[in-house]
Amino acid sequence: MADKTFPLNNGQTIPALGLGTWQSDPGQVKTAVSYALQAGYKLVDCAYCYANEDEVGEGLAEAFAAGVKREDVFVVGKVWATYNTRVELGLDKSLKSLGLDYVDLFLVHWPLLMNPDGNNDRFPKLPNGERDIIWDHNHVDTWKQMEELLTTGKAKAIGVSNYSKKYLEELLPHATVIPAVNQIENHPSLPQQEIVDLCKEKGIHIMAYSPLGSTGGPLFTAEPVVKIAEKHGVKPSTVLLSYHIPRGSTVLAKSVTPARIEENKKLIDLEEEDIKLLNDYSDNLVREGKVVRYVYPPFGVKFGFPDKP
Numbered sequence: 001m002a003d004k005t006f007p008l009n010n011g012q013t014i015p016a017l018g019l020g021t022w023q024s025d026p027g028q029v030k031t032a033v034s035y036a037l038q039a040g041y042k043l044v045d046c047a048y049c050y051a052n053e054d055e056v057g058e059g060l061a062e063a064f065a066a067g068v069k070r071e072d073v074f075v076v077g078k079v080w081a082t083y084n085t086r087v088e089l090g091l092d093k094s095l096k097s098l099g100l101d102y103v104d105l106f107l108v109h110w111p112l113l114m115n116p117d118g119n120n121d122r123f124p125k126l127p128n129g130e131r132d133i134i135w136d137h138n139h140v141d142t143w144k145q146m147e148e149l150l151t152t153g154k155a156k157a158i159g160v161s162n163y164s165k166k167y168l169e170e171l172l173p174h175a176t177v178i179p180a181v182n183q184i185e186n187h188p189s190l191p192q193q194e195i196v197d198l199c200k201e202k203g204i205h206i207m208a209y210s211p212l213g214s215t216g217g218p219l220f221t222a223e224p225v226v227k228i229a230e231k232h233g234v235k236p237s238t239v240l241l242s243y244h245i246p247r248g249s250t251v252l253a254k255s256v257t258p259a260r261i262e263e264n265k266k267l268i269d270l271e272e273e274d275i276k277l278l279n280d281y282s283d284n285l286v287r288e289g290k291v292v293r294y295v296y297p298p299f300g301v302k303f304g305f306p307d308k309p
């Protein structure tokens with residue numbers, strides 16, 4: 001299943017499973033990346049904001065030295081919010097750290113601008129401690145810069161991340177290039193079906209982040225997940241990762257633990273009744289207004305998600 005791919009709207013293919021690197025300690029992520037690629041992972045999800053791209057680059061280099069081919073690895077990067085008016089510079093910095101001359105996919109990490117001239121390169125703050133946001137920035141302008149990147153060859157595909165239906169509907173009428181991907185938080189406790197359906201209709205591939213509920217895997221005890229895991233004799237993590245394949249989405253699993261990196265490769269074919277159980281669980285949470293979003297940084301910006309208006 002680690003070899004499964006999905007088509008993108010620009011003719012590329014994207015692997016169904018990827019290794020996440022957010023909150024992967026610089027001291028551990030080199031080994032994690034190198035281990036994962038040599039174990040058969042084909043996609044690594046990176047970001048300037050994660051402040052570990054140098055070490056991810058060392059992990060890539062180690063894997064390449066061990067025989068993994070660059071063209072067999074799908075590397076994802078993301079322009080950070082302080083670079084949303086300087087997209088090519090943001091990409092150049094990431095490429096330098098990663099030791100690459102192109103990424104396979106480059107995403108707008110979040111649709112807003114933080115002060116490029118603020119008091120910190122990644123997280124500029126105001127004296128009152130709030131994030132230093134440039135409120136009159138239009139996210140469509142960032143997308144226009146992303147489109148220009150395609151002519152440089154430094155990004156093979158471009159896409160977005162953390163785009164709600166509202167933001168996509170603002171963007172799409174102005175897009176010359178339709179985003180190849182929207183990377184969003186996605187799991188049975190946050191199905192975000194309205195975004196997934198819109199993306200499907202427009203040919204935008206979903207990459208699901210925080211599939212285990214992010215730090216500490218809080219979704220492992222969700223009732224249908226436990227039930228389905230017991231039925232198939234697998235771990236809850238396997239059910240949570242496998243959930244995305246019949247949805248047609250790529251899933252990103254973060255781990256710096258070799259045994260878990262190995263375990264997370266073992267995706268299974270869920271049966272129709274398993275999928276129904278998970279969908280019923282999601283529908284109930286949506287109906288009761290009880291969906292859970294684990295990643296919602298304190299930007300103070302209204303991104304237009306129904307659960308976070």
Ligand SMILES: NC(=O)C1=CN([C@@H]2O[C@H](COP(=O)(O)OP(=O)(O)OC[C@H]3O[C@@H](n4cnc5c(N)ncnc54)[C@H](OP(=O)(O)O)[C@@H]3O)[C@@H](O)[C@H]2O)C=CC1
Pocket residue numbers: 019020021022023045046109161162183184208209210211212213214215216217237252253254255256257260261263264295
């Ligand atoms: N575009 C965006 O804004 C965002 C993108 N992402 C991307 O998605 C990736 C995945 O999401 P993330 O939020 O990191 O969280 P995940 O849902 O992937 O969960 C990661 C956590 O689960 C643990 N874990 C991993 N595998 C197992 C397992 N088999 N059994 C038990 N525990 C396990 C990890 O621990 P350990 O590492 O110690 O093994 C870590 O604590 C990110 O790393 C990042 O690349 C994530 C959030 C936002």
Ligand SMILES: O=C[C@H](O)[C@@H](O)[C@@H](O)[C@H](O)C(=O)O
Pocket residue numbers: 022047049050295296297298
């Ligand atoms: O990709 C992962 C997340 O989006 C992460 O980049 C943000 O949550 C960031 O740490 C922030 O605090 O704004």
